[in-house]
Structures are given as structure tokens and as C-alpha cells.
Amino acid sequence: MAQAIPFRQASPLKASCHQCSLSNLCLPLAIEENDLDRLEDIVQQGRIFNRGEHIFDQSTPYRSCFAVKSGSIKTSIITENGEEQVTGFFMPGELVGLDSIGSEHYACTAKALERTSVCEFPMEKLEELTGKLPELQHHMYHLMSQEIQNSHQLAMLLSKNTAEERIAALLLSLSSRFQRRRMSPTNFSLPMARNDIANFLGLAVETVSRVFTRFQNQGIIKARGREVELLDIEALQMVSREFSRQCNS
Amino acid sequence: MAQAIPFRQASPLKASCHQCSLSNLCLPLAIEENDLDRLEDIVQQGRIFNRGEHIFDQSTPYRSCFAVKSGSIKTSIITENGEEQVTGFFMPGELVGLDSIGSEHYACTAKALERTSVCEFPMEKLEELTGKLPELQHHMYHLMSQEIQNSHQLAMLLSKNTAEERIAALLLSLSSRFQRRRMSPTNFSLPMARNDIANFLGLAVETVSRVFTRFQNQGIIKARGREVELLDIEALQMVSREFSRQCNS
DNA sequence: CGTCCGATTTGATCCATGTCAACTATGTAC
DNA sequence: GTACATAGTTGACATGGATCAAATCGGACG
Structure with missing residues (x-):
């Protein structure tokens, strides 16, 4: 359960950085x-x-x-x-x-x-x-x-921003990170649970949940479980007034 | 007012790291x-x-x-x-x-x-x-x-700790940093204004002020302006329950 | 297909801290 | 010394979000 099984040792052991699709990020x-x-x-x-x-x-x-x-x-x-x-x-x-x-x-x-x-x-x-x-x-x-810098950004988010602002910032951060990988910046599924979001952003789970539904009622996002669709990115940027460089990681 | 005057260019230009009293920290x-x-x-x-x-x-x-x-x-x-x-x-x-x-x-x-x-x-x-x-x-x-790590520590302080805990952690951090320089860990003067403390810790100035007087009334510290004396370090560590590694910078 | 457990949502209430306002202390310039 | 500005303190009040409680959803598993 806790052991990583190396699992068919990736075809040729050296799949090579040369061909890695992420080489321009890594x-x-x-x-x-x-x-x-x-x-x-x-x-x-x-x-x-x-x-x-x-x-x-x-x-x-x-x-x-x-x-x-x-x-x-x-x-x-x-x-x-x-x-x-x-x-x-x-x-x-x-x-x-x-x-x-x-x-x-x-x-x-x-x-x-x-x-x-x-x-x-x-x-x-x-x-x-x-x-x-x-x-x-x-x-x-x-x-x-x-x-x-990211961590300072996070500290700032935590110390000066409301729950809505924090969550908007996180969504925007994820969005831009998906985009960098040439994936949809508006349609993605959250890799983490509400709990993790709450913990990361210094909020109670309940608050995270409430903000998600509030955003949804305002037509800013659509969320079903971890599936998220950003309907109005500009509105999100408005909410997270600091145009969220990256609140991330 | 905004220009740094190099001011008698420190005796020999190369006062030398060899003799610097801080060489074991730097x-x-x-x-x-x-x-x-x-x-x-x-x-x-x-x-x-x-x-x-x-x-x-x-x-x-x-x-x-x-x-x-x-x-x-x-x-x-x-x-x-x-x-x-x-x-x-x-x-x-x-x-x-x-x-x-x-x-x-x-x-x-x-x-x-x-x-x-x-x-x-x-x-x-x-x-x-x-x-x-x-x-x-x-x-x-x-x-x-x-x-x-420090920055993560700060983020944690900001997201999970009360005003008292944050301030206790800061005081302890300063204390240990003075001690490292072989200065008194219990008697020092704060280099920064209340305002800076408040901003750093994500609090209102008024809150910082109130916590200082509260600590004082409890006999944990003595503070007059920027002069601070830590009377009961253990109590501070108690308050800042996370034994404040360093909340600092 | 039903059961169970964790994840998520929703509601009601409370409190720590922000905000506004006034006052005091400290320091700096003239 | 007086005056003005800046920093710090104290009080009264409002509120965002935590907390507690309970209902619902969703997925894993038999």
C-alpha cells in the first residue's frame, strides 16, 4: 500500500529528456x-x-x-x-x-x-x-x-485577502498552470480535495464549499465535485483583485 | 535624504571577512x-x-x-x-x-x-x-x-494561529536571533515599528498594541515603546504553541 | 443493487479581530 | 518652548469566517 511499484520500468530506462514534452518547463x-x-x-x-x-x-x-x-x-x-x-x-x-x-x-x-x-x-x-x-x-x-516569491505571495494572500479572494486566486493560478501545459485554462478537474484547498488557503472546509457555491450562483464558475469550469475569468480576476500572479506552490 | 552617503569609506576598504565578527553567520x-x-x-x-x-x-x-x-x-x-x-x-x-x-x-x-x-x-x-x-x-x-522554509512557516503562522500566538512567535524569533549574536535574548529593542509588526503578521496595528499590553498585564513581557524585556520565555513558548522554529524572514 | 464511509454541502450561532474614533506619547523643526 | 506630525494606545462596535451540527452526495466494495 505504501510501496511504489516501479512498474514496467518505463520502456527504455532512459525515456530521455530530449523527447519529454515538458522539457520546456522543467x-x-x-x-x-x-x-x-x-x-x-x-x-x-x-x-x-x-x-x-x-x-x-x-x-x-x-x-x-x-x-x-x-x-x-x-x-x-x-x-x-x-x-x-x-x-x-x-x-x-x-x-x-x-x-x-x-x-x-x-x-x-x-x-x-x-x-x-x-x-x-x-x-x-x-x-x-x-x-x-x-x-x-x-x-x-x-x-x-x-x-x-510564491511563498511570500501566499503569505500575503493569507494575511490580507478574504476567502473569496483567496479561492479566486487559487483557481486562476491553476488555470494558468494548465494553460502552460496547453490544456484548457477554463475546464479542468481539481487534483486536490476541498480539504486540501481549505488547509492551503487557511480556511475552513465549510467556507471553501460556501464560496464555491457562491461563485456558482453568480455564474462565475461551474463546479461539480472536482470538475470545474471557469465561466468568467475576468470576474475572477476582479474578485482576486491582486490579479493573482501565482498564489501557488 | 534618499542618498546613501558612503561616509568615510570604512577604514581600509577591505575590512576583510577574515576579521568580521559575523563570519560564522554569514x-x-x-x-x-x-x-x-x-x-x-x-x-x-x-x-x-x-x-x-x-x-x-x-x-x-x-x-x-x-x-x-x-x-x-x-x-x-x-x-x-x-x-x-x-x-x-x-x-x-x-x-x-x-x-x-x-x-x-x-x-x-x-x-x-x-x-x-x-x-x-x-x-x-x-x-x-x-x-x-x-x-x-x-x-x-x-x-x-x-x-x-521560513516563508512557509510564516504562511502557517498566518493561516492557523491567533494574534497572540503570532506575536509570541515573532518575539521568540527575535530573541533567538539576538542570542545568536551573543546579545541578550531577553532584553532588546525592536528594530521595527508596531505598524511593521502588524503588517508582517497580518494583523491590525491596534491588535498588536492590545496583545502587547495583554502580555504585559500577564507579566510575560515588559514593553515600553520599542524596548522589550521578555520576563517569561516559557510562557511565550506556551502561547506560541508551535514552539516557533522561526517565524521569521 | 444496496451498504458504508468519507467528502461535500448547508444552516445556525459565536467570537476574534478588523474598523472607526478619540486620546496620548514621542519626537522633530523652528 | 511651542507646534505639528508620527507612532502608539484604548474603547466601542461590526462582521467574516470558524465552529458545531446535520443532511446529502458519491464512490468502493461485496
């Missing part, structure tokens, strides 16, 4: 075509996790960061008094585990929200490689700093 | 004695800013990150609709500007809270250097990831 985007092999040498591709399985656990020795290939992941931290705080949702092309790079242990737990495949980058080797490829190093810095 | 801690010169080659030491002066401005092209030598700095971001969100406070030995590394522009504005001296690390050169010194690179990763 690490390869920072790498020259001819250096790409060096990244492929260290990456372990196509590990698969079922819904609910942990990709890594908080306080466990840090080994790798992971790129989402398909599916989605949620990260969360558990406090001393046992409360959970969801710190981010990660979609294909995004990197998980940046918040612990350079640390001894994972700072959070990463859990598959659905059947999810990831590429694993052993950090030791990745650090070695970034030492040799300035472009890659720069990109890592960039990714990490964006993670900081 | 970047040098990751560097071998004999490589330290290479860091000194790129750092510009001892720039001084008066209270209220900007070290750098949001949306300005990114050039450098800065280490606080003395004094203190607050960083904040301004949203499209003109609201300010304080994202962190930085004390001696801490690095400012990590949230923009690898980006084209500064993601926030950094402002001196009092007369403050900083060391400037031009990022271009620093990236070059981290490419050559694996230890330093690792340390940069570590610092950045900690920044992410």
Missing part, C-alpha cells in the same frame, strides 16, 4: 542540447506513485528533488502539535523539494494526489552538475527564488 | 580559510544606509544580494493595488535579496530600519564563485531553501 529548458545528456545521466526517470503514496517524508534524510511528469503532488508540513499545513501543489513540469535543498532532511512531506509519475534528481549529483553548468546553476537559483 | 562560514580571499575579492564591504533609505527597490534590475553587517532591514512587496506586505526582517549576519536570485528584477524592496551597514555581493560574480566552490554553492542552496 530543468532541461536551461540546458544546451549537447549538455542534456549530462542531465540524463543523473536523472532517474519515470518512477510511479499511486494516489496517497509518499514521494518523500518530512525529517527523512534529503536525497533528491523531483520533477512531476504526470499527475500531481501536494506538499505539507506537520507541526510539533500534529497540525498539517499544506504548503503547495505541484503539477507536471514543476519541481518538488526545493525547500529542502542543501538541508540534511526533507522539510516537508510530498504525497501523490493521484497516480503520478516523477523524475528524480539525486541532489548530490545535481549539485555537482550545477557546478559545471552555469546556466543550470542560474536556473536552479531562479527556481528557488521563485519558490520564495 | 557566507564565510561555508568557505575554507584559504578560499576566503576569493569572496573578499568580489564583496563590497561597509556600505552605509540611514534609516528609511532603500538598499534596493522592487522591479529594479537585479544586481546583488546583501549581508547585514549592523543595523536591520525590512523587506516588503507592493501589490498592483498599492498595498504593502512586509515579507521579512533581517538582522546582522543575515542575507537579503535571496528571493530574487536568478531573476531579472528585485522581487521586493529593502529598507533600512535604522542606520545600517551592509556588504554587497554582486550576483554575477557570486554565481561565478559558487560554480567554483562547491561548499559555497551548497551553502547558497541551503540559505535559499531555509528562506523558503
Whole structure:
């Protein structure tokens, strides 16, 4: 139940970053075509996790960061008094585990929200490689700093915005992230439960639910369970007045 | 009023990281004695800013990150609709500007809270250097990831904790940061205004004020203006039940 | 197809904190 | 020293969202 079964070890072990459809979102985007092999040498591709399985656990020795290939992941931290705080949702092309790079242990737990495949980058080797490829190093810095900015953005959302604004911002963030992957920005299904949304946004589940129905009554969205359709993106941007850069992850 | 006057260009221009009392908190801690010169080659030491002066401005092209030598700095971001969100406070030995590394522009504005001296690390050169010194690179990763963790910690504080808990956590964070510098962990003066505290913690100024007096009435702290004395640290840790790792910046 | 359990929704009530307003203290300029 | 501005405190009141409770939905499984 908790074991990831590597499952037909992805056809050729090295399905290769060259052909990966996400290469323009993921690490390869920072790498020259001819250096790409060096990244492929260290990456372990196509590990698969079922819904609910942990990709890594908080306080466990840090080994790798992971790129989402398909599916989605949620990260969360558990406090001393046992409360959970969801710190981010990660979609294909995004990197998980940046918040612990350079640390001894994972700072959070990463859990598959659905059947999810990831590429694993052993950090030791990745650090070695970034030492040799300035472009890659720069990109890592960039990714990490964006993670900081996202988190600040989230903090801001939490401290200054109403429930409606927070939820609008989240929907818009998801929308633009789907769009980046050339999927519909208006029609998608939420990878996470209401509970996770509530936790992430610092709200009670009941409030999330109420806001969803309110938005629906106003004709801004249509939602049935996790299926969501954004009917009026501009209205959403209005609500989330801060035009939601990304409240995300 | 807005110009930083370099002010007697710190005695010898290179006061040197070797003798800096903060070298065990700052970047040098990751560097071998004999490589330290290479860091000194790129750092510009001892720039001084008066209270209220900007070290750098949001949306300005990114050039450098800065280490606080003395004094203190607050960083904040301004949203499209003109609201300010304080994202962190930085004390001696801490690095400012990590949230923009690898980006084209500064993601926030950094402002001196009092007369403050900083060391400037031009990022271009620093990236070059981290490419050559694996230890330093690792340390940069570590610092950045900690920044992410701190920010997550802050988000958590904002989304799950009461006003009292937030303020207790902040006081404890400051306390431990003073202690690291071998200053009194119980007797210090707050570098920032109530307003900044309120903004940072997502509260109204009035609430901050009220909590301070409440703590005072309970004999947990003594506060007169910015002078603070923590009378009962354990009580504070009790209040901030999550034993406040660091809620800080 | 019915059962069960978790997820989601809806309703009623309460409270922590925001907001507005007034007052006080502190500091700075003349 | 006086005056004005800025920062901090205190009080009264309003409210968004939490909490508690209960109903409904939906999917997994036999």
C-alpha cells in the first residue's frame, strides 16, 4: 500500500529528456542540447506513485528533488502539535523539494494526489552538475527564488485577502498552470480535495464549499465535485483583485 | 535624504571577512580559510544606509544580494493595488535579496530600519564563485531553501494561529536571533515599528498594541515603546504553541 | 443493487479581530 | 518652548469566517 511499484520500468530506462514534452518547463529548458545528456545521466526517470503514496517524508534524510511528469503532488508540513499545513501543489513540469535543498532532511512531506509519475534528481549529483553548468546553476537559483516569491505571495494572500479572494486566486493560478501545459485554462478537474484547498488557503472546509457555491450562483464558475469550469475569468480576476500572479506552490 | 552617503569609506576598504565578527553567520562560514580571499575579492564591504533609505527597490534590475553587517532591514512587496506586505526582517549576519536570485528584477524592496551597514555581493560574480566552490554553492542552496522554509512557516503562522500566538512567535524569533549574536535574548529593542509588526503578521496595528499590553498585564513581557524585556520565555513558548522554529524572514 | 464511509454541502450561532474614533506619547523643526 | 506630525494606545462596535451540527452526495466494495 505504501510501496511504489516501479512498474514496467518505463520502456527504455532512459525515456530521455530530449523527447519529454515538458522539457520546456522543467530543468532541461536551461540546458544546451549537447549538455542534456549530462542531465540524463543523473536523472532517474519515470518512477510511479499511486494516489496517497509518499514521494518523500518530512525529517527523512534529503536525497533528491523531483520533477512531476504526470499527475500531481501536494506538499505539507506537520507541526510539533500534529497540525498539517499544506504548503503547495505541484503539477507536471514543476519541481518538488526545493525547500529542502542543501538541508540534511526533507522539510516537508510530498504525497501523490493521484497516480503520478516523477523524475528524480539525486541532489548530490545535481549539485555537482550545477557546478559545471552555469546556466543550470542560474536556473536552479531562479527556481528557488521563485519558490520564495510564491511563498511570500501566499503569505500575503493569507494575511490580507478574504476567502473569496483567496479561492479566486487559487483557481486562476491553476488555470494558468494548465494553460502552460496547453490544456484548457477554463475546464479542468481539481487534483486536490476541498480539504486540501481549505488547509492551503487557511480556511475552513465549510467556507471553501460556501464560496464555491457562491461563485456558482453568480455564474462565475461551474463546479461539480472536482470538475470545474471557469465561466468568467475576468470576474475572477476582479474578485482576486491582486490579479493573482501565482498564489501557488 | 534618499542618498546613501558612503561616509568615510570604512577604514581600509577591505575590512576583510577574515576579521568580521559575523563570519560564522554569514557566507564565510561555508568557505575554507584559504578560499576566503576569493569572496573578499568580489564583496563590497561597509556600505552605509540611514534609516528609511532603500538598499534596493522592487522591479529594479537585479544586481546583488546583501549581508547585514549592523543595523536591520525590512523587506516588503507592493501589490498592483498599492498595498504593502512586509515579507521579512533581517538582522546582522543575515542575507537579503535571496528571493530574487536568478531573476531579472528585485522581487521586493529593502529598507533600512535604522542606520545600517551592509556588504554587497554582486550576483554575477557570486554565481561565478559558487560554480567554483562547491561548499559555497551548497551553502547558497541551503540559505535559499531555509528562506523558503521560513516563508512557509510564516504562511502557517498566518493561516492557523491567533494574534497572540503570532506575536509570541515573532518575539521568540527575535530573541533567538539576538542570542545568536551573543546579545541578550531577553532584553532588546525592536528594530521595527508596531505598524511593521502588524503588517508582517497580518494583523491590525491596534491588535498588536492590545496583545502587547495583554502580555504585559500577564507579566510575560515588559514593553515600553520599542524596548522589550521578555520576563517569561516559557510562557511565550506556551502561547506560541508551535514552539516557533522561526517565524521569521 | 444496496451498504458504508468519507467528502461535500448547508444552516445556525459565536467570537476574534478588523474598523472607526478619540486620546496620548514621542519626537522633530523652528 | 511651542507646534505639528508620527507612532502608539484604548474603547466601542461590526462582521467574516470558524465552529458545531446535520443532511446529502458519491464512490468502493461485496
